[in-house]
Amino acid sequence: MSVGIRHDDLRRRNRAMVIAAVRRAGRPSRTEIAATTGLSHSTISAISSDLIGEGILAEGKPSEVGSLKRGRPQVGLGLNPEAATVMTVVLSLNFLSVAVIDYAGQVISEEQRRLDTLTMSREALIGECTAIVRRRLADPDIDVRSVARIALAIQGITDTEARAMLWSPITPQTDIAFADILEAEFGIPATMENDCNMMAVALRWRDPERYRDDFIAILLSHGIGMGLVLKGELFTGTHSSGGEFGHMIHRPGGALCRCGRRGCVEAYAGNYAIWRNARQLGEDTEPVDVSDADMRTLAATARERAGPEREAYRKAGEALGYGLGSLFALIDPAPVAMVGVSAAAFDLIEPALREAIAQTAGGQHSKSISFDTEPNELPLIREGCAMRALTFVDQEIFAPGVQGRAGSGKNVA
Amino acid sequence: MSVGIRHDDLRRRNRAMVIAAVRRAGRPSRTEIAATTGLSHSTISAISSDLIGEGILAEGKPSEVGSLKRGRPQVGLGLNPEAATVMTVVLSLNFLSVAVIDYAGQVISEEQRRLDTLTMSREALIGECTAIVRRRLADPDIDVRSVARIALAIQGITDTEARAMLWSPITPQTDIAFADILEAEFGIPATMENDCNMMAVALRWRDPERYRDDFIAILLSHGIGMGLVLKGELFTGTHSSGGEFGHMIHRPGGALCRCGRRGCVEAYAGNYAIWRNARQLGEDTEPVDVSDADMRTLAATARERAGPEREAYRKAGEALGYGLGSLFALIDPAPVAMVGVSAAAFDLIEPALREAIAQTAGGQHSKSISFDTEPNELPLIREGCAMRALTFVDQEIFAPGVQGRAGSGKNVA
DNA sequence: GTATTTTTTTTGAGGCTCGAAAAAATAGAG
DNA sequence: CTCTATTTTTTCGAGCCTCAAAAAAAATAC
Numbered sequence: 088m089s090v091g092i093r094h095d096d097l098r099r100r101n102r103a104m105v106i107a108a109v110r111r112a113g114r115p116s117r118t119e120i121a122a123t124t125g126l127s128h129s130t131i132s133a134i135s136s137d138l139i140g141e142g143i144l145a146e147g148k149p150s151e152v153g154s155l156k157r158g159r160p161q162v163g164l165g166l167n168p169e170a171a172t173v174m175t176v177v178l179s180l181n182f183l184s185v186a187v188i189d190y191a192g193q194v195i196s197e198e199q200r201r202l203d204t205l206t207m208s209r210e211a212l213i214g215e216c217t218a219i220v221r222r223r224l225a226d227p228d229i230d231v232r233s234v235a236r237i238a239l240a241i242q243g244i245t246d247t248e249a250r251a252m253l254w255s256p257i258t259p260q261t262d263i264a265f266a267d268i269l270e271a272e273f274g275i276p277a278t279m280e281n282d283c284n285m286m287a288v289a290l291r292w293r294d295p296e297r298y299r300d301d302f303i304a305i306l307l308s309h310g311i312g313m314g315l316v317l318k319g320e321l322f323t324g325t326h327s328s329g330g331e332f333g334h335m336i337h338r339p340g341g342a343l344c345r346c347g348r349r350g351c352v353e354a355y356a357g358n359y360a361i362w363r364n365a366r367q368l369g370e371d372t373e374p375v376d377v378s379d380a381d382m383r384t385l386a387a388t389a390r391e392r393a394g395p396e397r398e399a400y401r402k403a404g405e406a407l408g409y410g411l412g413s414l415f416a417l418i419d420p421a422p423v424a425m426v427g428v429s430a431a432a433f434d435l436i437e438p439a440l441r442e443a444i445a446q447t448a449g450g451q452h453s454k455s456i457s458f459d460t461e462p463n464e465l466p467l468i469r470e471g472c473a474m475r476a477l478t479f480v481d482q483e484i485f486a487p488g489v490q491g492r493a494g495s496g497k498n499v500a
Numbered sequence: 501m502s503v504g505i506r507h508d509d510l511r512r513r514n515r516a517m518v519i520a521a522v523r524r525a526g527r528p529s530r531t532e533i534a535a536t537t538g539l540s541h542s543t544i545s546a547i548s549s550d551l552i553g554e555g556i557l558a559e560g561k562p563s564e565v566g567s568l569k570r571g572r573p574q575v576g577l578g579l580n581p582e583a584a585t586v587m588t589v590v591l592s593l594n595f596l597s598v599a600v601i602d603y604a605g606q607v608i609s610e611e612q613r614r615l616d617t618l619t620m621s622r623e624a625l626i627g628e629c630t631a632i633v634r635r636r637l638a639d640p641d642i643d644v645r646s647v648a649r650i651a652l653a654i655q656g657i658t659d660t661e662a663r664a665m666l667w668s669p670i671t672p673q674t675d676i677a678f679a680d681i682l683e684a685e686f687g688i689p690a691t692m693e694n695d696c697n698m699m700a701v702a703l704r705w706r707d708p709e710r711y712r713d714d715f716i717a718i719l720l721s722h723g724i725g726m727g728l729v730l731k732g733e734l735f736t737g738t739h740s741s742g743g744e745f746g747h748m749i750h751r752p753g754g755a756l757c758r759c760g761r762r763g764c765v766e767a768y769a770g771n772y773a774i775w776r777n778a779r780q781l782g783e784d785t786e787p788v789d790v791s792d793a794d795m796r797t798l799a800a801t802a803r804e805r806a807g808p809e810r811e812a813y814r815k816a817g818e819a820l821g822y823g824l825g826s827l828f829a830l831i832d833p834a835p836v837a838m839v840g841v842s843a844a845a846f847d848l849i850e851p852a853l854r855e856a857i858a859q860t861a862g863g864q865h866s867k868s869i870s871f872d873t874e875p876n877e878l879p880l881i882r883e884g885c886a887m888r889a890l891t892f893v894d895q896e897i898f899a900p901g902v903q904g905r906a907g908s909g910k911n912v913a
Numbered sequence: 914g915t916a917t918t919t920t921t922t923t924t925g926a927g928g929c930t931c932g933a934a935a936a937a938a939t940a941g942a943g
Numbered sequence: 944c945t946c947t948a949t950t951t952t953t954t955c956g957a958g959c960c961t962c963a964a965a966a967a968a969a970a971t972a973c
Contacts, residue, residue, distance in 0.1 A: 091517050091539035094961040097505055097929060104504050118951060126504035127931050132953055157940035158950025301738040317738065324832035325714040325730065334861030335826035339751065339818070348859060405752070413748035413826060419737035446761060448747030507930045510960060531920060540962050545922055570971035571919025915973085922967070929960080936953070942946085 098134075099488035101126060105134050106143065106481045109164055111295075114147055116161030135164055143170045143190075143485050166191045171235040171484070173476035174223065174275075176216060177468050178241045179282070180204060180257045180309060180376070184465065185219050187229055188473045190480070196226045204257045205376075212258060216265065217272050224273065235484055237277040238476035239265050240285045240468050242312060245328040249278040253327060256310050256345060276483075278475070281328035282306070284321055285471030286464060287314030290424055292474050297459070301421040303414075305332065305407075306464055307429035307436075309376055310345065311353040317418060333357065335413060337406045342370035355406030356436075358382055358429060364399035365389070379428045386432035400435035407436065408443025415449020415456075424459045431462040511547075514539060516899035518547050519556065522577055523894060524708075527560055529574030548577055556583045556603075556898050579604045584648040584897070586889035587636065587688075588882050589629060591654045592695070593617060593670045593722060593789070597878065598632050600642055601886045603893070609639045617670045618789075625671060629678065630685050637686065648897055650690040651889035652678050653698045653881050655725065658741040662691040666740060669723050669758060689896075691888070694741035695719070697734055698884030699877060700727030703837055705887050706880075710872070714834040716827075718745065718820075719877055720842035720849075722789055723758065724766040730831060746770065748826060750819045755783035768819030769849075771795055771842060777812035778802070792841045799845035813848035820849065821856025828862020828869075837872045844875040 101124070108120045115123070121131045138144040147163035168191040177184045181204050186197040202215055216239075224231050243255025251264040269277040287304040290297075300319045306312035311333030315322040323329045333353035334346055341350030342360065354360050359374040365385055377385075389396035411423070425433050437458065445453040461467065514537070521533045528536070534544045551557040560576035581604040590597045594617050599610040615628055629652075637644050656668025664677040682690040700717040703710075713732045719725035724746030728735040736742045746766035747759055754763030755773065767773050772787040778798055790798075802809035824836070838846050850871065858866040874880065 091514050091537040091543075092505075092510055092961095093539075094510070094928065097507070097510060097960090101504050101930090116951075124504040126506075128952070129932080129954080130504075130930055133930085136953085155940095156950075157948075159936095159938040159952070161951065324830070325834060326832040329830060329832055331829040331861050334829045336822050336829075336860055337752070339822050339856070339859070346861060348861065350859075351861065409749050409752050414830070416744040416747045416749075417737070417742060417827070417830070419739040419742055421738060443752070446752070446763075447749050448744050448759060448761065448764065505930095507959065510929090514961090529920075541921070542923085542963080543961055546961090549922085569919075570917075572921070572967095572969040573971095574920065917970100917972075919970080920968080922965105924965080925963095927960105927962085929958105931958085932956095934953105934955080936951100938951080939949085941948080943944100 096488055099486050101130065102134055102138070103482050103486035105131065105138065106166075106485055107478070109144060109166055110477070110481060114163030114165045116163055118161060120164070138485075139164075141485075142167055168193065169233070171480050172229065172233045173473060173480060174220065174234055174237045175469050175472035175476065176220065176237060176239040176269075177282070177465065177472060178204070178216065178239065178257065179465065179468075180242070182465075183215060183219060184469065185223050186469060186473070187223055187226070187234070188477070190477065192473065192477065196223055196228055198223060205259070207258065207260075209260045209263065212260060213263065213265070213268055217269065220269065220273065234273075234275055235480045236476040237269055237273070237275050238280060238285075238472040238479075239269070239277065240280045240282045240472045241265075242282045242306075242308075242310065244331070245279050245281045247323055247326055247328070249280055252279055276479070278479075280472065280475060281312070281314070281323075281330075282464070282468045283312035283314035283330065284323065284328060285314070285469075285475065286424075286426055286467045287316050287321060287471070288474055289467045289471035291316060292470070297422055298424070301418075302424065303411075303421055304424045304426055306427045307356065307407075307425055307433075308427035308464065309358050311356050311407075315418075332410060332414065335410050337409055343372070343374070345374040352406045352410040356403035356410075356429075361385065361399045361403050361429065364402055365396040367395050382428050383431070386429075386435060389432070389435050397435065400432060401439040403429070404436040404439030404441075405443045408440040409447060411440070412444045412447025412449045415444070416447065420449055420452055420456045422457055422459070424461060426461045426464045426467060428462060430460040433458065433460045512899050514543065515547055515551065516895050518544065518551065519579075519894045519898055520891070522557060522579055523890070527576030527578045529576055531574060533577070551898075552577075554898075555580055581606060582646070584893050585642065585646045586886060586893060587633065587647055587650045588885035588889065589633065589650060589652040589682075590695070590878065590881050590885065591617070591629065591652065591670065592878065592881075593655070595878075596628060596632060597882065598636050599882060599886070600636055600639070600647070601890070603890065605886065605890065609636055609641055611636060618672070620671065620673075622673045622676065625673060626676065626678070626681055630682065633682065633686065647686075647688055648893045649889040650682055650686070650688050651693060651698075651885040651892075652682070652690065653693045653695045653885050654678075655695045655719075655721075655723065657744070658692050658694045660736055660739055660741070662693055665692055689892070691892075693885065693888060694725070694727070694736075694743075695877070695881045696725035696727035696743065697736065697741060698727070698882075698888065699837075699839055699880045700729050700734060700884070701887055702880045702884035704729060705883070710835055711837070714831075715837065716824075716834055717837045717839055719840045720769065720771075720838055720846075721840035721877065722771045724769050724820075728831075745823060745827065748823050750822055756785070756787070758787040765819045765823040769816040769823075769842075774798065774812045774816050774842065777815055778809040780808050795841050796844070799842075799848060802845070802848050810848065813845060814852040816842070817849040817852030817854075818856045821853040822860060824853070825857045825860025825862045828857070829860065833862055833865055833869045835870055835872070837874060839874045839877045839880060841875060843873040846871065846873045 104124050108123050117131050121128050145167040168189040170190040175186050184199045244253045250266040266277040266279040304314040313330045313332035315330045334351045336350050337352045338350040342354035344351040344354035358377045362377045363372045517537050521536050530544050534541050558580040581602040583603040588599050597612045657666045663679040679690040679692040696719050717727040726743045726745035728743045747764045749763050750765045751763040755767035757764040757767035771790045775790045776785045
């Protein structure tokens with residue numbers, strides 16, 4: 088039941104709007120902000136003067152803008168890097184990476200660590216995460232009190248409230264409420280996000296021209312993941328992070344998937360699936376983790392000569408194509424970004440993928456669907472986490488108000 | 501790029517909120533409205549006094565509430581039936597149905613007509629629609645000037661802007677901009693909606709307890725359609741009405757679908773698919789339209805004895821189950837309403853459906869997924885149309901404001 | 914008939930945005 | 944070097960809107 092708008096919500100929302108405009112535009116002048124937000128100059132003047140007074144925004148030096156026009160020069164407004172910091176924690180297979188980022192988005196401290204996530208106990212996994220966060224907070228460059236938010240990302244399923252990891256392929260452990268644990272430990276608000284959703288968030292910041300209102304980010308790696316932005320909002324399931332594209336059914340009763348079921352898209356297109364098809368091990372072979380190096384060798388072989396390797400990539404393309412076709416039947420076609428090690432082999436995947444997609448309802452415009460590839464997912468995930476955490480600070484801390492529980496806002500991508 | 505909130509938007513939004521509260525609650529008192537909207541009594545008093553003055557709301561007679569408590573009795577506020585009227589036009593296979601509905605939601609005039617939609621020319625189809633609308637407008641009970649909106653619904657694909665039918669199984673014609681045509685003809689704002697979306701809207705009004713934020717309405721008829729509400733909003737594709745659940749791929753390269761492709765869910769679960777499987781005609785047999793009576797006989801036979809009829813329903817259940825499983829992988833399970841003539845045979849479909857769904861990622865909680873059936877889709881569609889048109893009047897006419905182009909608002913279900 | 918209770922309206926205060934006017938800061942002209 | 948044109952930013956008063964508190968209204972209970 089949506090609730091009426093209070094008078095004081097007005098200021099809050101318009102403050103948030105100004106901050107968002109500055110974050111998007113970089114160093115806009117007050118006049119530019121007035122134009123993009125549609126508010127009057129007087130309002131922008133009042134709000135930005137407040138924000139500067141509070142140390143959230145900072146005026147750029149007048150010299151910075153090489154003003155060629157005459158008239159009073161515009162003075163650029165930027166985010167004050169010292170207004171706050173956020174922390175990102177990305178947990179992936181055998182790898183833990185942490186960064187501290189200032190309010191303007193610059194990395195100011197980071198640390199990475201190899202772990203054996205697949206065999207670690209629940210306690211060890213949690214312990215490693217809290218320990219690495221603690222070490223970063225102890226960094227002399229960091230003012231602990233400035234850290235306003237921690238955003239974790241993990242491959243796998245998280246809950247809608249972004250509190251817990253429910254299931255992940257990188258560990259046999261389930262249902263770890265990382266967000267609650269870190270919050271309790273450090274007293275800093277935290278969220279636990281799905282890695283592919285963060286990829287989507289990052290793409291939107293990186294290339295807003297291409298990835299604006301509707302697009303899809305697909306992770307082609309050990310598993311198949313998806314981040315989906317629809318109508319400018321991150322799409323999540325109703326109970327979980329959702330978008331389990333990899334586990335849509337491609338062939339009922341088909342190949343064995345890592346999730347234990349049969350016929351999922353991932354059981355044909357995940358690294359382990361491509362691997363076992365290339366090695367002709369049979370579709371019931373237990374999934375194994377394949378190194379990135381081995382996958383690159385496999386791709387090279389497939390490019391070199393026809394054979395089971397090439398056929399394995401074809402099958403992957405077919406599964407992805409039919410899966411995307413079914414997805415497009417529901418949401419209409421949209422730009423797709425293929426991310427992860429197998430995205431580097433997209434040339435091997437694409438023909439079969441396009442052929443399959445053309446057989447489906449979503450494939451009517453299959454020619455016009457465009458794919459982009461990005462072999463390295465980690466930087467994207469971290470960047471998405473950072474933006475997520477920063478927009479949280481923008482909204483919930485620097486433009487606070489009632490408006491429901493904290494964190495229950497829209498999924499602004 | 502979202503836009504700042506102007507000062508005058510405030511009133512507009514809160515007016516809309518009050519109207520919406522009254523439409524939902526029936527005859528709430530001012531105090532009740534204050535409670536549900538979260539606005540102060542003074543504000544509600546001011547707004548409702550405006551609305552009464554404008555003839556949008558009307559105070560109920562004090563006697564109506566059998567007040568047992570002491571104190572000043574609450575006076576119920578209701579929608580003034582004479583504030584406006586809307587018209588619904590439902591175009592389905594061989595059938596055209598029109599109704600005029602007052603602002604409080606009561607039908608005040610209606611007309612139905614059999615047509616041969618499959619063979620009619622484009623002009624004839626448009627002509628029948630405009631003619632029936634013209635006749636209703638000529639009804640002496642109707643004040644033409646009060647008609648504030650026409651909502652059409654049709655089975656098939658419509659565009660996101662709700663202006664045109666892009667493709668429909670009930671006619672070989674494509675791309676008819678019904679909304680524009682009726683608007684030009686009568687000067688009344690019109691929309692062209694997808695029938696299954698309207699079913700979903702209606703379900704939400706009929707049973708808000710069960711169908712609140714997330715649910716699915718599936719039409720089991722000649723074709724398979726779907727209306728989807730997610731997070732309280734009607735889900736549409738980015739370009740078209742979307743949610744073409746019936747054309748998700750069940751078996752790549754499988755049975756021939758009415759849409760010309762192969763292996764769609766509909767090619768196993770549409771009436772024609774069940775029919776040809778029951779008659780053992782082979783999966784490539786050209787789809788034919790089967791009468792509701794024939795379908796009922798088929799279902800009766802299937803219930804009576806094992807055989808191809810029963811097997812046909814099993815296959816339908818399997819296709820629907822895998823399709824729902826894939827859908828649930830994306831959006832998480834939600835309550836499902838099965839609507840249409842084959843929903844009356846849901847007992848034959850359900851076992852295989854549940855078995856299939858249990859094989860999928862969305863099927864982890866397959867036991868808890870609940871299905872409701874409603875054999876008659878037409879009343880639902882009309883009701884949904886009516887509510888859609890009425891909420892348009894609530895928002896765009898009785899609480900007008902800038903806030904982007906008309907009709908570009910949220911998909912409030 | 915008076916007290917009590919509950920709903921609704923009235924009133925005054927405080928905030929917010931807006932438009933217009935003023936102030937500030939520069940480039941160009943002479 | 945001064946003056947003018949131009950553009951950006953701030954200031955100021957007006958007009959709304961919501962809110963809290965008080966007042967008024969309308970019933971029941973005793």
